[in-house]
Amino acid sequence: GQQLNQSPQSMFIQEGEDVSMNCTSSSIFNTWLWYKQDPGEGPVLLIALYKAGELTSNGRLTAQFGITRKDSFLNISASIPSDVGIYFCAGRWTNAGKSTFGDGTTLTVKP
């Protein structure tokens, strides 16, 4: 089946630093999604990407849908303490189909 490799597994950074995380897949996707999950909460959608090469921003967050359709990255600029949480990537083949999730990147931001 489809597998997603998300890296890094965890990051410890200083407030104000930029962050980059990525996901690679063994097969192609038509949609890439990035979510953030706070402890005890459900994942919240950050950015959705629908086209190969697409670069989309949401405030300090920027994500790109790789040209090969097998990878995506998420960048966070000028991190702040509330960026702490677990970030998940997800890939989907069809619009109504189930998503395959990465294992998550746990971000810790030191003030």
Place this chain on the structure above:
Amino acid sequence: GAVVSQHPSRVICKSGTSVKIECRSLDFQATTMFWYRQFPKQSLMLMATSNEGSKATYEQGVEKDKFLINHASLTLSTLTVTSAHPEDSSFYICSAMSDTQYFGPGTRLTVL
């Protein structure tokens, strides 16, 4: 974005009892909803895909008689954990499809 609610947010029950968790899409209709289970510090594990008006599709290894799913309307899906045991204690999260996939806030189940 679309809003998905879950109820209850947390539940504690005795071993052997059944627990029902509701998932509602509040501002859109969802023909497809998904149920996930998440263990501490792990990713989301898809349990089943719930389709309105038809039987749910369960992932390999998920017991359909233990985890009963009903999707009776376009805004409501329910997951019933039957004869719950301590090993069923987990964080259960539903999601619903709108323009994309939106998640509920999750339900923390603790089975004593």
